[in-house]
Amino acid sequence: MSRNDEVAARLEEFADLLEANGVEYKPNSYRRAAENVREHTEPIEDLAGEGEDAVATIDGVGDAISAKIVEYIQTGEIEELAALREELPVDIEALTRVEGVGPKTVGTLYEALGITTLEELAEAAEAGRIREVKGFGAKTEQNIRKNVAFAREARRRERLGDARPLAEDALAHLRDSDAVESAEVAGSIRRWRDTTGDVDVLVASEAGPEVVDAFVEWPAVTDTVEAGESKARVRADGMQVDLRVVVPDEFGAALQYFTGSKEHNVDLRNRAIARELKMNEYGVFDVSGVDDPEVGQRVGERIAGETEASMYAALDLPLVPPEIREGTGEIEAAVAGELPDLVGTDEIRGDLHTHTDWSDGGYSIAAMATAAADRGYDYYAVTDHATGPGMVGGVGLADAALEDQMAAVDDARNEVGDGFALLHGVETNIDADGDLSTADDVLAALDVVVASPHAALGQDRETATERLVCAVEHPSVDILGHPTGRLIGRREGLDPDVERVAAAAADAGTALEINADPARLDLRGALVRAAIDAGATVVVDTDAHSPDALDYVRYGVHTARRGWCEVADVLNTRDPEGLRSFLH
Template identity: 45%
Template sequence: MVRANEEVEALLQEYADLIAISGGDAFKARAYEKAARAIGGHPADVSKLDVPGLREIPHVGASIAEKVVEYLRSGRVSVIEETRAAIPAGVRELIAIPTLGPKKAMVLYEDLGITSVDQLLDAVHAQRLRDLKGFGEKTEENILHGISLLQKAGGGRILISAAMDVAEQITAELSRITGCERCAYAGSLRRMRETIGDIDILVAAERSAPFMTALAELPSTAEVIAHGAKKTSIRTTKGLQVDLRVLPPASWGAGLQYFTGAKAHNIRTRAIAVRHGLKLSEYGLFDSGSGELVASETEEEIYARLGLPWIAPPLREDRGEVAAGLRGELPDLVAEGDIRGDLHTHTDLTDGLSPLAEMVAAAAARGYSYYAVTDHAPNLYMQRMTDEKMLAQREAVRALDRRHRGMRLLHGTELNIGPDGDVDWPDAFLAEFDLCVASVHSHFNQSRQALTRRLVRACENPHVSIIGHPTTRLIGKRPGIDADFDAVFEACARTGTALEINAHPERLDLCDEDILRAKRHGVKFAVNSDAHSTTHLPYMRYGVGTAQRGWLTKDDIINTWPLTALRRFLRGGARRS
C-alpha cells in the first residue's frame, strides 16, 4: 500500500548511500539524494510517468529517470544490483544504524572486519573503536544509542503516516461491502501515537464472514496469520500486522471504547465500572448481578454511565484524563479545523520541491486564513541563500498576497541557530521579516550546557518568534539533542517565544510528553507542517494529533489565533507584556 513514489525514493536513497560507501563521487551521491526527495514529495504517481514525464520532476535527469522506469517495469535496477553485490552485506547492515554514516561503516569493515551489529556491539564494549581515526568515546555513545533505536524499530513499529495510509485504505475497502454499518480504525492509531505496532480495524455488521474473507484477499495481504469468525489477522506486503474484529452493531460503542484505549486507561475505566456494580467488555457495560445490558451503542453512553464525559482518544493513556474527567476539567482539545495557517514551510528556492506559487495555491485550497513562507537563511550553506534571493522572494510573496484576498501571506525565514546561539543576518535585516523561525541544524553533539545555552540565547533574540523542531530528533533515526529542556521551556515562557510542534511524521517534535512539560511552564506553541512540497501540507493532521496528546487547546497554539492576535505576538508585543 506504500505509494510507488515512496518505494522509488527509498531505492534512490539506498543507491546514494551505496555510492558514498564505495567512495564514489560525492556530487553524484548528492544528486541521487535530491532526486529521491523530489520523487518522494511529487504529487503525481510516478508509476504512471514515462522518462519525459519523470524528467519534469526537479532534480531528476535522464539517467535517473531511466533507472526509475527500469525499476517500475522489472522491480530491479541492474546498476544498483551490481553496486549492492560489490559492497559486503555486513556494511549494508551497518549503515542501517542511525547515527552511523556510510564512511564510518566502511572504516569499521576495512579496519576491524566488522560485518554485523552484534560484532559492532562487541567491539564497542571492548573499546576497540577508540584507536580508529575519527572515532572516540562520544562516537561509541552515539553508536550504542543508534543500535538501540534500530532494535526498537525492528520491533515492528512504523511511523503513524504509513500506518494511517494502510488503515484508511482498508477501512475504505471494507466500508464498501454490503452489510457494513460502521467501520473504523482503533488502537494506538486512533490515539495518534507517533509510531504504530499493528493496526486494529473494527466493523459493525450482522455477518462477519464477508469482511474476514475480504481482508484475507486484499492485494496488499501477504500472509493470513489467523482467520476466524470474530477476528482475522493478516500481515501486509510491507510486514505490518492488521487485526480485524467484527462486532454486532449494538456493541459498536463498547467495542470502539475497548479497543481504543491504552491498557492502563482501560484498567482504570473497568475499575470504575466495578465500583458501580458493573462489568465492562467489548460487547457492552453490564450489570454485574443481573447481567443486564446497561450501555453499548456509543462511547458517549459508556463513559456517561461511568460518570465521565466522553474522553478524546488521544488522551486515553492514563495520564490523568480519568481524574480530570471526574472533576469536569478535561481540556477542549484543539482540532485540525482550528488551525488558521501554517507558519513554517519551504519552496524550491532552498530545499523545497515545489515553486512558491504552487505552495501558496495548495495552502489556499486548505482554507487557511494566513500562510507563511520560511525558506532557509544563508548560514545553512548548502541552501545557497543570499540577501538578493530573499528580497526577490519577498517581492514575489507580496505580489501573490495582493492576489490571494482570502488568505494573507507572511514572508518569513527559518534561521539556523549557530553553535553559540547566534542566527543568520543582522538585526536590521531580520526586522523586515513578518516572522522568524529559528532551528538547530548542526553541532548536535555539543555538551548539555552548551546546547541549553544555545537554545536559550535564540529564545532571547527579539526577532525569533518560534523555535523550530526543538529537539531535532528524527524518529527511529536520530535522537534528540541533550539539552536541559526545562530551562529552555522556562526561557520560552519568559521571552514569549513559541515552541514548534513539527508535524512531519518523521519528526513530531515536540513529542507529547515534552508538550505536557512545556505547557506547565506556560509556553505557547505553533503547529507547523515544515512542508517541503505541496504533498506535505496535509501532515498538519499529525501535528494536531500530537498537540491533542499534549492536552493543548486553541488558546495554547498561536496559529489558531486571528491574524491580528498572531501579528501582535510576532511583533513581540506578547513577549514584552
Template identity: 60%
Template sequence: MATNAEIAGRFEEFADLLEADDVEYKPRAYRRAAENVRAHPSPIADYVEAGDRDAIEDIDGVGDAIATKIVEYVETGSIDELEELQTELPIDIADITRIEGVGPKTAGKLYHELGIETLDDLEAAAEANEIQAVSGFGPKTEQNIRDNIEFAREVGTRQLLGEARPLADDVLAFLEGIEEVERCEVAGSIRRWRETIGDVDVLVGTNDNEAVIEQFVEWGSVDSEIESGPAKASVRVGEIRVDLRVVVPDEFGAALQYFTGNKDHNVSLRNYAIDRGLKVNEYGVFDVSEVDAGPDGSAESGSATGGSQRIGDRLAGETEEGMYEALGLSWMPPELRTDRGEIAAAESGTLPDLLTREDIRGDFHSHTEWSDGNNTIEEMVGAADGRGYDYFGLADHAEGPGIVGGMGLSDTEILEQVEQIREVDAASDIDVFAGIEANVDADGEIGLSEAAIDALDVIVASTHSALDQDTERATNRLVRAVENPAVDVLGHPSGRLLNERSGLDFDATALAEAAAAHDTALEVNSNPRRLDLWGSTVQAAIDAGAKIAINTDAHQPSTLEFMRWGVHTARRGWAEPGDVINTWEPEEVREFLH
C-alpha cells in the same frame, strides 16, 4: 503494488550506500528524488501501470535514469543496480545509520575497517573496544554507539504514521464497501495518531465474519496473507502489517474502546470501574456489584474470552460513547487516551476542546527554490491561498551549521528574497510573511545580522547540528534561543528524525517556561519524519502557558498537506485552538510576531 514510500525508501538506500562508498553528487540527486516521490500526491505505481512515462519524469528530481529505476522496481520488485551495490556493500545501512552520529560515510568506513554489516556486528565491536581504535573515532563515539543500539533496534520495527495512516484510510474505504460490514474503524496506536506504529489495527462490526474475512484477505492491495481465522486475520501490504478483528455489531463500541487506549489508559479505566462496582472489557460495561468477586476483586475470574467475561448486568457496549457514559465519564478523544490525566478530566468535565484541522489559518515555515525547496515563492503562496489560508510564511534556510551543499542564504540573499516576498505579498489575496529558518548553533546563537533581523517578519530558529549534546547543555542551548528577542518560533526543537535519529534530549518543562516568559512559540513540525514537538512536550508547553505554532516545513505545495499530522500531534498534547498561534486572526499574529 509498490507505494510511493516504498519507492522513496529504495532511493534513500541508494543514496546512503553511494555515500558509504564515497561517491559524490549522486547521493544528493537520489535523496531529492526520494523526497519528491514520497511527497507526490498520486500513486506513482499507477503511472507505471498506465505506461505514463511523462508523468513520472514530471516529478521534480526524477529524470530518465531514475524514472527507469522506478519502472523497474514497480514491475519487478527490485532494482538490479541497487542489488549490485548491496552485494558490494552488504551493510544494513538503514539500521546502522539510526545510531546518532553514525552516517553513511561512517558506516562505510566501519565496514571497510572492521567488516561491520549489522547492528549486532556494531554492538559487538563497540563492546570489544574495537571502534575507538579506528582512525577518526574515539572512546566518546564508541560509548555513543553503545548508548544508542537499543533505540536503533526498537525504531526499526515501527512504521511512520505518515506512511501507515494513508494505508489505514484505504483499508477503511475498502471495508466500508463490503456489504456485510455494518461498522468499521481503525484502533490502537494509529487511532491515537502516535508518531510511529507497529501495525495497522482495524475493527469491524458484522454478523457474517466469514464473508468479511474472505474479502479482506483477497483485497487487491494485499501482498501476502499472514494468517486468518474465524474472528481475525492479518495481511501484509507493502512493508506494513494490517490486523483485522471482527466482532458482533452489539459489541463494536466496547471493542473499539478496549483496543484504542494504550495499556496505561486501559488499566486506569479498569481500576476506575472496579472502584464503582463495574467491570469494563472488550464486550461491554457490566454491573458486577451483585457478582462474587474473583481473586483480584474484579469479578473477572475464568477464561478471558466468551461468556465468563460477560457476567453481570450489561450496561453498555454498542457504542464507545455509551461505554464512557456508563462509567460516568465524558467521551475522550482517542489522542488523549494515554493516561496523562484524561480520566480525571473526563470525570470533572474539564477535557480540552481540542483544535481541529479547520481551525488552522496559516503556516509560518515553508521553503522555496531559494534554498532546498522545489518551487517558486509565487507557487508556494498560490498553493497556500488555494487551501483557504489567511496568511503564509516563507522560511528558507539561512547559512549555518548543519546546512550542507550551499543551500543556506547569506544575509545579502535574505534581503534580496525579502524584496521579492514583498512584491508577492502586494499582489496576493493573503498576507505573506517574509521569514527565515535560522540555525541554532551549539551555544544557542542564531547568527543573523541586525539588517536581516529588522527586514524579516518571522524568524524560525532550528537546530540542525550538534544533536548529541547532553540534556543540560541541550536545554541551555534551546532556552538561550527562545530568550533571543529576534526569535519568534523555535523550530523542530529536538532535531529528531523518526526511525533515523533521536535528536536532542531536553527538559521540556524548562524550555516551555522560558518560551512562555519570552513570547516565543514552540513548533510542532508536521513533517511525518519529524513530528517535533510531540504529545507530551506539547502538553508541557501548554501547561507552562507557552504558545504552539504548527508548521508543515513544506518544500513543495503537496507537502502543505502535512498539516494533518501536526494537528493530530498537537491534539495528543491537549492543544486547544487558542494555544496555537496559526489559528489566530491575522492582526493577532502580527502583534505576536512584532
C-alpha cells in the same frame, strides 16, 4: 494504494549505497528525486505505465532515474541497485538508523571490519574494535555503542506518518464491502501516537468470514500470516496489519478497549469496579447481584457496548478523546468537568514554517503560497533555511540572499492576490551556544523568524536548555522550530528542560513549534502538554518543502491534541490581526 513510498525507499537506498562507496554529488540527486516521488500526487506506477518521459515530469527526476523507476515497476528490481548491494552487502537502512553512522561510515566499517548488520556493529563497538579503525576513536565508538540500543528499538516501530495512511487505505477497502457495517482504526494509531508497533483495524459485522475474505484480498497485502473466522493478520507495505471482527452490538466496547491505552483502560476498569460494574471488550455489565463477577466475559446485565460514548456514560463520564487516553489525568479531568476542548485541524489558519526552491524546497514561492491560499488559509510564511551549523551542500541562504529574496516575495504577493497575507521569514540556525546564524539587522527586517537547532544535538540537558533559552529570548525570534531536533527512529535529539524553555518562551513572547512533519513531530505530545502547562504558546507548522506536504498539518494538530491543546494555545488559529499582534 500507490507505490510512491516503495519507489522512494529504493531511490534512498541507492543514494546511501552510492555514498557508502564514496560517490559524490549523485546521492543528493537520488535523495531529492526520492522526496519528490514520495510527495507526488499521481501514483508512480501510472506514470511508469506511460513511459520514462512521463516519470521524468516529476521535479528532480532526470532520464537516468526515470529509467530506473520504470525498470523497478516493470521488473520489481533495479539492476544497478542489485549490483551495488552485491558490492556492498550491508543492511544500510538498519546501520544508518544509528545516530552518527552515515553511509560513508558504513562503507568504511565494512572495508575495515566487514560489518554488515546492526548486531555486528554492536559487537564491534563492545569489543573495542571500532576505535582501531583510522579516522575513528574511543569517543566515536562510545557514541555508537550508546546509540545502537535506540536504533534497535526504533526498528521495531513504524512512524505514524507511514502507518496511518496504510490504515486508512485498509479502512477504505473494507468499507467497500457489503458485509462491513462499521470500520475504524484502533490502537496507538487512533491515539495518534508518533510511532506504532503494528496497525489495528476493527470491524463491526454479522459476517466475520466474509470480512476476513475481503481483508486478505486488499491489494496492499503482500503476505497473509493467518486468517480465521473473525481475525486475520497480514503484511502490507512492510508492516503488520491485524483485523478483528466483532458483532455490531459490541463494536463500541471493542473500539474503546482496543484503542487503549493500557493505563487508561485500567483507570476505567477500576472506576467500573467501584460501581459494581464490569468493563471489558464486550461491554459494561451490571454485576451487583453476581456472586463471582470474574467468571466469564459477559456476566451480568449488559448496559453499554454498542457505542464508545455509551461505555463512558455507563461510568458517568463524557467521551474522552482518543488522543488523551494515556492515563495521565484525563479521567480526573472528565470527572471534574475539565476535559479540554481540543483544537481541530479546521481551526488552523496558516502555516509559518515552510521552504521553497530558494533553499531545499522543490517549488517556487508563488506555487507554495498559492497552494496555501487554495487550502483556505489566511496567511502563510516562507522561511527558507539560512546558512549555518547543520546546513550542508550549500542549502542555506546567506544574509545577502535573504535580502534579495524580499523582492521575490513581493512579486509572489502580487501573483497570489489580495486577501491573503504572504509573510517573509527565515529558518535561522541555533548554534551550540544559542547564537543565531543570521545577522540581527536582517532578522529585524523580516516578518517572522523561526530559529531551530540543526547541529550539536548530543548536548547534555543543562547545556541544551541554556542554548534554547538563549534563542527564545532573542528579540527577533518568533518561533523555536522543532525544539529537540529529533528525527523519529533515527536520532533522539536534545533533551532540554521543557518547562524552563517554555517559561522563558512565554516571557519572551516566542512560540514553541509542533513540527508536523511525520519524521519529526517535535515537540511531541507529552512535551507539548508540559509547554502549555508552563504558559507557553505553541504553533503547528508543517516544515513543508512541497505543496503536498502542507497536508502534514493533521499530524501536528493531533500531536497538539495529545498535548491537551485548545484553540487559544495555538498561535496559528488566530486571525491575521491576532497573528501580527503576537509577532510584533
